[in-house]
Every structure is written in structure tokens, then in C-alpha cells.
Amino acid sequence: MFCSLKCWSLKRSLWAFHVNTGGCNGCDIEILDAFTPRYDVERFGIRLVGTPRHADVLVVTGPVNSKTAQRLLTVYDQTPDPKFVVAVGTCAATGGIFKGAYNIVGGVDNLVPVHAYVIGCPARPESIIDAIAALIGKIEKGDVKI
């Protein structure tokens, strides 16, 4: 019963913290675009917060490089449970075009568990919204462990 209360409370108010682990800014401005008048995801109760301690969702962009790997883990630990990770862009999913560079660790899922992937280079705001909606659907159905 307690679990269903948590699910219910998360459905309409996912707060997101954005972590750039070394991306090119393409996905980052598309995420910010999703918060501006044309797409306006704030109508779904999603908003960007200034610190991981307030966040439910970590929106990670860019391939993880060796300097940000430890910092991503720190940010992940600072986020209170229940927490979800959305990997935005091909780089965050696999390393993308930067695969093979000496400083790149790879996709985000090498370090932290990922609940939704958004593919695209850069990912369009529509597909980012779609991924968040899919995540909310997963929470509703109880497909993700809370």
C-alpha cells in the first residue's frame, strides 16, 4: 500500500536534475528547449531543479569521461531514493561518436543503472518528452523497482 502511495505521488511531479558528463551541448540545449514555451514540459509537473538532493530523475547527457565518472557517482549517491536515470542522446547510451577516444569511459550504464534511453544525436525535445512519459508509464504499471 505504501508502495502504491509512492507511485501515485511520483506520477505527476517528477523533478529532474541535469548532469552533463562531457557532452557537446547539443542534447543539453534540447533539454532546456523542452522547458520553453513550444514544448513546455512543466505542464506535466516536470521541472529542473538546482541540486541532486531535490531530484527524482537524473537526466544525463554526453559520454562519461574519466574526470566526470567519479562525479557522476557522487551525484547519483546524493540523489534520494526512489531515483531514476534517463540517458539522453546516443552518447549517453553508448558513447556515440566519441567511442574510441582515450578519455571516454563509455555510456552512462557502465556506471549507474539506466531506466530510459533517448536515442538521437541530438535527441529531439519530442523524444525526450516521450521518454519521460514512458518512464511515468513504467512507474504506474509498477515495472520499475521503487
Place this chain on the structure above:
Amino acid sequence: MTFNLYFGPFHPALKEPINFTFEVEGEQIVNVKPALGYNHRGLEKLLETKTWLQSGFVAEHICGICSGSHNGCCYQGVERVFGIEPPKRGLYIRTLVWELERIHSHLLWLGVMLHEAGFDTLFMYTWRDRELTLDLFEEMSGRRVVYSMNTVGGVRRDVTDSFLQKLKKYCDYLEERTKFYKKLVLEDSTILARFQNVGVLSKNDAISLSAVGPVARASGAKRDVRYEEPYAVYDESPYQIVLGEEGDALAKTIVRIDEMKVSLDILRWIADNIPSGDYRIKFSPMTKAPENEAISRIEAPRGELFYYFKSEGGTTPSRVKVRTPTFANVLPVVKMLEGQYIADIPVIVASIDPCIACCERITIIDKGKEGVKMITADQLRSYAKKWYEEKYKVERGRK
């Protein structure tokens, strides 16, 4: 007694991670130490493993905001290694991409700058106008942000007449909007109070610290590759250098708004005068380059972008060097921050249009008490608002 105030590296807005350590005495900044490298991906080494034709696709991922500039500058360098001259129509379309990108980047910057000053309504306005630019990019190239328009020896896609008609309509609409923004910035007393005489960079400092782009031009230094060494079709276009005088955050804002107007003029001129004919010449992907070296410079939205290519006669470059405008502007921003107030940090850092740097996680370490205090950018913004309210209350009381 001085405190150390850590600034960065993570943040929710849009920019890449950077870390600043501020030594502060009371409210004033005494010393600034920037730390870079959070976004290091090893791109120069990666470019050495790609063929000449592939290099531009990697180069445009150096920065997603000025991707067209990186892409175009990279291929301009490759063309100089091979000694290829692209056809005229290709150069016109390339210039069109660069100028459209300058408008999109400056609108984005204007929104972020006003957001840092606490003016969120205008942030939404500028980003709404920016969407129209992205629509044009999507119609032209199929993608909104990273458009891969250029290639060795021209551009990858042609533009249609109906697109050029749309471009003209867009220019007319945006001309009105830039007038509105300029009027607002110059007349709104809140914006003036936050921007005037904040983060001043003198002309001498701008030149001696090698500031580039609008940061240097706002201080009155004539630094613009389009002016110094016209490339593509800039020598024929109605381009005019835009200069400021004071070098403060307000001058940087006005210079960028005026530059958008110049870009609109160039776009209109391109729409009227674009020649017909081929837009690219054929280039085989596995062509071997002659032994040669070349440099390529263009004026990206943030300032001078520099590429160096060295070829030893293979299908890949043997050395690539990239110098981006924000890197050149890190030292000037350190100079601008010295002696300023903590409340002005967001505005000053945003005023150079950093492709890095934003102020998300800030740690204040009180050396005397060995205590650690963390504040976020939102807290810093509200702190800045309160600080200014107090300041003006006191001044009003005096009057």
C-alpha cells in the same frame, strides 16, 4: 580574512562543466582560479583517426551550439590542405548557415543572460523566437541542432527558392524583435542596474589578454575575423563591424543584439543574390591528401575559431589543433571578476557567453571555522536579488 568559494562543475542549465575557485573577502572577489578539463574527450586525437571526410562530423560535436561553425571551419581547413576551391553557391549557403547560427546562438545567450539576472519572462520570449531559427535549420538540413551542412568542397544540401522566401519573412519578423529587445535592455531600470558597470574589461586588457569575439568588441577592440581576413563571401556582403565602448555587461548585450541585426542584413543579401549552379564538387572519401599544412579561421558566434591541419600524405590528418573562443575568453573573465561582488558572478560569467561554465553547485569553505557550506545557483540568484534590494533601499534612504 579571505574565504574560498568553489564554483561548479555541475549545473542544470545548458553549459558544460567548469570549476572556479574564488578567494573572497567579505563580498568582494580577490582572486580567481579557473579549472578546466571536465569536458575533455580527447577530440584532437580522435580527429587523427578519422578520414578527411569524416573529420567534420566529429568536429561538429565539439560544440552543439556552434556546430555549423566547427563543421564549416574544419572543412575549410581540409579544403586548404587539398587546394580545393568550393563553388560560389556552396560558399553562399555556408555563409547562410554561419549567420543563421549566429542569430540562434545570440538569442540563446540573451535568454540565458537575462535568466541569470532574474528576468525569466524575457528568457522565455527569446527562446520562443529561437525556435523559428531551428525550424529553418530543420527545413534546410533535416536536423535542428547539429546540422552537418558542410562537406569538403561545398555543402551537402541545396536550398530551394521557397526556403529563401521563408528566410526573408523570418528576417522581417526578427528585425522587429531585435528592436524590441534593444529597447527593453536600454530602458528597463532593473536590467540597467544589474548590467551597467558590471564586469568591465578595458580595451587594453581585452587586447593584452587576447579576448575574442563580442567580448573584445564590446571593449572597443577591433577583433573580428570577418573584418581582419574576410573568408567565404564576407568581402562582398554588407557586413559591418559592431563595436562597443564601455566593456561592461550592458555593452556586451548591446553588441550582440546589434550583431544580430547585421546578420539579418547579410541573410537578406544572400537570399537576393545567391547565384545558381553547383553547390558542391565531388570528393571521394578515401582520397589521399598531399603533404601539406593549413590553418583555417572563422568568426564563430563566440569569437575566433581556429583549426590547424597537418598532413603527411595519408587518408587521415597527422595532427589537428583546435582553439575555441571560450578558451581564449577564460583569462579575460578572470580579469573581469576581480574586485567584483559575489552577487554579480552569474551575470559576469554569463556575459562572455561561456560554452563552459555555469554556476550550479557552489561550496563556500570558511577557512577560519573549517565549515563547508553548499549553495546552489538558484540560491545564489535569490541571494543576488536580495543583495541588490538591500543596496537600493539604503541608497533611496540616503536620498
